[in-house]
Amino acid sequence: MALSRSADSVESVLAWIDARRAEAIADLQRFCRQPSVAAQQWGMEEMAAMVQEAMRGLGTEPQLVTTRGFPVVVGRFDGASERRLAIYNHYDVQPPEPLDAWTTPPFDAAIRDGKLYARGVADNKGNLVARLWAVRAWRETQGTLPCGVTFLVEGEEEIGSPHLGEFAAEHQDLIQADACLWEAGYREPGGALALYAGVKGILYVELRARGVAYDLHSSNAPLAPSAAWRLVEALKTLRDPAGRVLIPHFYDAVLPATERERALMAQFPKDAAALRRLWQVEHLLGPEDDPAALTERLLFEPTCNICGIWGGYSGPGSKTVLPATAAAKLDFRLVPDQDPLTILAQLRGYLAAQGFGDVEVVELEDSERPAQSAVDTPLMNALVRSARRVYRMEPLVLPRIAGTGPMEQLCQRYGLPAVGGAGVGHASSRNHAPDENIVVDDFILGIKHVAALLAEFASTL
Amino acid sequence: MALSRSADSVESVLAWIDARRAEAIADLQRFCRQPSVAAQQWGMEEMAAMVQEAMRGLGTEPQLVTTRGFPVVVGRFDGASERRLAIYNHYDVQPPEPLDAWTTPPFDAAIRDGKLYARGVADNKGNLVARLWAVRAWRETQGTLPCGVTFLVEGEEEIGSPHLGEFAAEHQDLIQADACLWEAGYREPGGALALYAGVKGILYVELRARGVAYDLHSSNAPLAPSAAWRLVEALKTLRDPAGRVLIPHFYDAVLPATERERALMAQFPKDAAALRRLWQVEHLLGPEDDPAALTERLLFEPTCNICGIWGGYSGPGSKTVLPATAAAKLDFRLVPDQDPLTILAQLRGYLAAQGFGDVEVVELEDSERPAQSAVDTPLMNALVRSARRVYRMEPLVLPRIAGTGPMEQLCQRYGLPAVGGAGVGHASSRNHAPDENIVVDDFILGIKHVAALLAEFASTL
Numbered sequence: 001m002a003l004s005r006s007a008d009s010v011e012s013v014l015a016w017i018d019a020r021r022a023e024a025i026a027d028l029q030r031f032c033r034q035p036s037v038a039a040q041q042w043g044m045e046e047m048a049a050m051v052q053e054a055m056r057g058l059g060t061e062p063q064l065v066t067t068r069g070f071p072v073v074v075g076r077f078d079g080a081s082e083r084r085l086a087i088y089n090h091y092d093v094q095p096p097e098p099l100d101a102w103t104t105p106p107f108d109a110a111i112r113d114g115k116l117y118a119r120g121v122a123d124n125k126g127n128l129v130a131r132l133w134a135v136r137a138w139r140e141t142q143g144t145l146p147c148g149v150t151f152l153v154e155g156e157e158e159i160g161s162p163h164l165g166e167f168a169a170e171h172q173d174l175i176q177a178d179a180c181l182w183e184a185g186y187r188e189p190g191g192a193l194a195l196y197a198g199v200k201g202i203l204y205v206e207l208r209a210r211g212v213a214y215d216l217h218s219s220n221a222p223l224a225p226s227a228a229w230r231l232v233e234a235l236k237t238l239r240d241p242a243g244r245v246l247i248p249h250f251y252d253a254v255l256p257a258t259e260r261e262r263a264l265m266a267q268f269p270k271d272a273a274a275l276r277r278l279w280q281v282e283h284l285l286g287p288e289d290d291p292a293a294l295t296e297r298l299l300f301e302p303t304c305n306i307c308g309i310w311g312g313y314s315g316p317g318s319k320t321v322l323p324a325t326a327a328a329k330l331d332f333r334l335v336p337d338q339d340p341l342t343i344l345a346q347l348r349g350y351l352a353a354q355g356f357g358d359v360e361v362v363e364l365e366d367s368e369r370p371a372q373s374a375v376d377t378p379l380m381n382a383l384v385r386s387a388r389r390v391y392r393m394e395p396l397v398l399p400r401i402a403g404t405g406p407m408e409q410l411c412q413r414y415g416l417p418a419v420g421g422a423g424v425g426h427a428s429s430r431n432h433a434p435d436e437n438i439v440v441d442d443f444i445l446g447i448k449h450v451a452a453l454l455a456e457f458a459s460t461l
Numbered sequence: 462m463a464l465s466r467s468a469d470s471v472e473s474v475l476a477w478i479d480a481r482r483a484e485a486i487a488d489l490q491r492f493c494r495q496p497s498v499a500a501q502q503w504g505m506e507e508m509a510a511m512v513q514e515a516m517r518g519l520g521t522e523p524q525l526v527t528t529r530g531f532p533v534v535v536g537r538f539d540g541a542s543e544r545r546l547a548i549y550n551h552y553d554v555q556p557p558e559p560l561d562a563w564t565t566p567p568f569d570a571a572i573r574d575g576k577l578y579a580r581g582v583a584d585n586k587g588n589l590v591a592r593l594w595a596v597r598a599w600r601e602t603q604g605t606l607p608c609g610v611t612f613l614v615e616g617e618e619e620i621g622s623p624h625l626g627e628f629a630a631e632h633q634d635l636i637q638a639d640a641c642l643w644e645a646g647y648r649e650p651g652g653a654l655a656l657y658a659g660v661k662g663i664l665y666v667e668l669r670a671r672g673v674a675y676d677l678h679s680s681n682a683p684l685a686p687s688a689a690w691r692l693v694e695a696l697k698t699l700r701d702p703a704g705r706v707l708i709p710h711f712y713d714a715v716l717p718a719t720e721r722e723r724a725l726m727a728q729f730p731k732d733a734a735a736l737r738r739l740w741q742v743e744h745l746l747g748p749e750d751d752p753a754a755l756t757e758r759l760l761f762e763p764t765c766n767i768c769g770i771w772g773g774y775s776g777p778g779s780k781t782v783l784p785a786t787a788a789a790k791l792d793f794r795l796v797p798d799q800d801p802l803t804i805l806a807q808l809r810g811y812l813a814a815q816g817f818g819d820v821e822v823v824e825l826e827d828s829e830r831p832a833q834s835a836v837d838t839p840l841m842n843a844l845v846r847s848a849r850r851v852y853r854m855e856p857l858v859l860p861r862i863a864g865t866g867p868m869e870q871l872c873q874r875y876g877l878p879a880v881g882g883a884g885v886g887h888a889s890s891r892n893h894a895p896d897e898n899i900v901v902d903d904f905i906l907g908i909k910h911v912a913a914l915l916a917e918f919a920s921t922l
Contacts, residue, residue: 160779200680204779213741217893218792219661219863221764222704223736223745223755228767228789229700236697239690243683275684280674284684294684303682306689307782312769313790317500317620318665318825319556320792320865321768321893328689329774331679331781364779402680404781432678 009146013137013451014390020137021444025116027054028129028443032109032118038092038159044070047091051153054132058139062151065171067163070155074174077135077149081458084148085379086177088410088418089128090157093120094432101434117437122429124184126438127446128153130424131181134450146458150177157183157406160365165409172414179379179457180411181450185423187442192393193449194268195383195421198372198400199407200302201334203343207234208327208360215312218320228311231326234356238330238347239304243285245332247350250302253337255372257300261399262292264375268396270294298402303333329364333404340367371407375399377417378460386452387422390445395421422449470607474598474912475851481598482905486577488515489590489904493570493579499553499620505531508552512614515593519600523612526632528624531616535635538596538610542919545609546840547638549871549879550589551618554581555893562895576898583890585645587899588907589614591885592642595911607919611638618644618867621665621826626870633875640840641872642914646884648903653854654910655729656844656882659833659861660868661763662795664804668695669788669821676773679781689772692787695817699791699808700765704746706793708811711763714798718761722860723753725836729857731755739889759863764794790825794865801828832868836860838878839921847913848883851906856882883910 017024036047048064048071055062055075062075070092096106096119104110106119118125131151138145152175154164168175185193211227212220239245257265269291272284286297311326313319332343348361373380375397387395401420411418424446430436478485497508509525509532516523516536523536531553557567557580565571567580577587592612599606613636615625629636646654672688673681700706718726730752733745747758772787774780793804809822836858848856862881872879885907891897 202781204781211740211742213739214891215894216740217864218764218766218768219794219865220759221766221792221794222759222762222863223731223747224740225742225744225746226767228770229702232693232696232767232770233702235693241690241694270684278674279672279677279685281672281686283686285686286684297683298681301683303679305679305682305781305783306687306693306773306787307679307780308773308775308784309689309693309787310771310775312767314769314771314788315556315558318790318792319500319768319893320663320665320766322766323769326767326770327775329779331682331779333680333682402683403678404680 009142010452010455012141014448016137016141017133017444017447017451024133024447025440025443028116028126029109031125031129032121033107035107036092036120037095038070038156039095044092044155048073048155051091055151058132058135063174065167067167069163072155072167073151073153075151077145079145079147079149079458081147083458084150084177085454085457086150086152086175086180086416087131088180089124089131089151089153089183090155091128091153092155092158093123093125094158098434103435111440114440115437116440116443117435119436122184122425122436122438123431124423126424126443127184130443130446131450133447134454137447137451138454146455149454150174161406162366164406168410168414175414175416177416179377180416180418181379181422182407182418182420183405184425185421186425186427186429188396189427193387193391193395193421194398195380195395195419196398196401197375197377197380197419198336199370199405200400200402201338201340201368201370201408202404203332203334203340203367204364205344205347206327206329206362206364207231208325208362209234210325210358212322212324215324216322218322221322224322226322227326228323230359231311231328234351234359235328237354237356243303245302245304247346249346250343253339254302255336257296257399260375262296264397264399265295265299266292268295268398270298299398299400300335302335302338305331307331333402334370336370336372338370340369368404368406369408371412371418372400373417373419377419379417379419379457382453382456382460383419383422386449386456390448390452422453470603471913471916473602475909477598477602478594478905478908478912485594485908486901486904489577489587490570492586492590493582494568496568497553497581498556499531499617500556505553505616509534509616512552516612519593519596524635526628528628530624533628534612534614536612538606540606540608540610540919542608544919545611545638546915546918547611547613547636547641547877548592549641550585550592550612550614550644551616552589552614553616553619554584554586555619559895564896572901575901577901578896578898580897583886583897583899584892587885587904588645591904591907592911594908595915598908598912599915607916610915611635621829622867622870623827625867629871629875636871636875638877640838641877641879642840642883643868643879643881644866645886646882647886647888647890649857650735650888654848654852654856654882655859656841656856656880657859657862658836658838658841658880659797660831660864660866661861662799662801662829662831662869663865664793664795664801664828665825666805666808667788667790667823667825668692669786669823670695671786671819673783673785676785677783679783682783685783687783688787689784691820692772692789695812695820696767696789698815698817704764706763706765708807710807711804714800715763716797718757718860721836723757725858725860726756726760727753729756729859731759760859760861761796763796763799766792768792794863795831797831797833799831801830829865829867830869832873832879833861834873834878834880838880840878840880840918843914843917843921844880844883847910847917851909851913883914
């Protein structure tokens, strides 16, 4: 066991991090002040260069791996043990709009009341910079890392990682590792980190209904087919009011939770009353009187959600029109082992069978497959132990989160176990929204957590 | 009988109209180039002034009768006989949006291939200007009119005539006449005018669904109620795919067609194949293989139409959002003797009974009651005879049209028989839609028709 041997070195690494606190925060501000909005092609080259330069400062020559989109920055560090940890992050951020909803400008990286506000600080530059500083802490205090580390930092996560799968397929030599630390993490309202071993998949489509060739005066309604009614009727066949998807075989591939997964989720009960207050609703979908079942529903239930619907006149007052077209954007959140392309085919087949073959189904972005690692991998165990040490509290372990990420195409497809949830965000970090923020103390803890993790992971079989 | 005496004078009136053709068209363009969008409070004062100035040019001092909304322009002309014809028109038009769907800008009044394109040219500035020119033709050639004429030109028809009822109640002295010529008319594809003695009523509402307090990330879909799904579910309870309204007692007050009405409608068969081609649809609602039944459905069937629906994200690409609100604008076209306020109460009661009491039903504009005169009034007979003379074809006589107008509050309530269908539009005039247009020749015929009508009506008991 290397634990006792490394204990002293970990202590000195953590002490070094506390001593360099101000410098680390300033470095994070520098990263946040460089815009890098993939959707707007804004600052991407400068940001990739900044990541490369930071890696060079840590003593490695990073590779800038070109893709058909923005490049992936790969930085490999050797360690004292043969074990190697891949670390997945992204250097792009969401668009900052609406700008006037920010208290301070999104790329000012202002600090107020112990929080740092910036677009991308939680999602996920805070995590990227914290992980780079964890490596720095080991190198500056110990001269080497306890294990090998490979940073995989893509630039297209916020636009759906359209080229990450190709990158992974073509560069298995670079990706090869024993496990992968996923991009981000958020402290729960009670302060705990929620570690997770999987993500949901997604299928994103647009349903387009067409009626008459052009908008008609609505007095034609007795005779003219309506695109708006057609869309409503097609949509109504897809889901019942309780949220159950009505497409035949939709649930066929869904894996139920195991007893172990259920036991873990029972540690993470969802407070229905708190959610009702937060969302200002009278009822939730699902078993409101069973907090653990509510958690299971959130994480294990696939969904069909209307992201947007439109057709005809939506301006002020009245206009008497019979719309020629109407459409809706839908996202299906999928769970293991649902396959997005299978679901897409089922959706099309079902609509056609229900007599809605005229309603066009267009896949709007590359779908993501769900991904699921075991909940007791060496990486998860190492993250739990290092979290106890740094946060002085027990982290939660969950089989997965309700959100989506490219975990299948980067990790699962190649047998690489992945774990997420180690990160510098918190429950009100406002990802993708104005006033995105992290607590500065959480950033320092995040550096320490990953620093401690490297030692734990090195000594874990 | 004054017919033979007036025959020569009618001939000279009609000849004068042909001689002043270019001037009349230019005058119509001038009216169309003045925007007058009541819903957007755009150009209304200027338009009312233009109508007044035109009446002054015909030798009367019009009254601008104030209402709580836009004023009514009333112009009274005395005639050689005691008989008096009220002429109802409106100086407001529908909003021109979507602007980029117009071939030429909506207020350019461009003429292409014998058609004049402008917002409001068919609905109904073309009719208003034609009727003013019919009066002018009599005055300039004969010095007087065959009968008295009272123009009643309101400015709020396109927003539901919310103050016309008050105007009518308070100014019976101005309205008093023997009959009322209604606002507009449209030539059928075969060229015939379809004269009518009634209109449908309307109830216009907005259904507003609310879910969570603010837009959520769509990963919350397993637990969070969706306003968009709620709206779709509520809408689906209102109407079946064949167009039948599912609200209990909705059809209770509907009067069936009489034998006389059916016989008239049999002269006006709807060509299902032509409509399918025009609208580019595979099927119509209703009995496609029974042309007369199709006509009866168009005129006698009340409807529930979605004018607009919206909620969540409708921009380019994908956004994973669970919308907090969603809404739809609906118009119910009503037939004698359905009462809009009764239907509104039925709608609210039904939604509540179906468990949708949380979906707010907001009445967006003052509703209109349906109206129906007898089909054989002196005005109808005079219109038929003058149409034969000017168009050299037999007009159709219909009990009513599928459209709506304030005929009940202006005429029926006070025993004033009304007839519509004399007008300058045609079957593809695209009322309320981009590229609204009339055939310029129809505008000239429309002037002649009303000019001939004045002589016919003067001599009709």
